[in-house]
Amino acid sequence: MTTYISDRTAQRLADIDERERQAWDAYSDSLRGLEGKDYENAEGESWDRLQKRLRQLGDERQLVAGA
Secondary structure, three states: OOOOHHHHHHHHHHHHHHHHHHHHHHHHHHHOOOOOOHHHHHHHHHHHHHHHHHHOOOOOOHHHHHH
């Protein structure tokens, strides 16, 4: 059985992939240049933000792929 993905669905999934890369970039950027205690203080919050965003994108991906 061949799986058919419409151009629109494929584009939406590609958009989600791009936003996932952007979320990882934002995480990295938020920590760039930090050291020691500054890094420790920022990392936990940055990681939590990243995980929340990745969950949102994962949920969106499931909706799009299931459509």
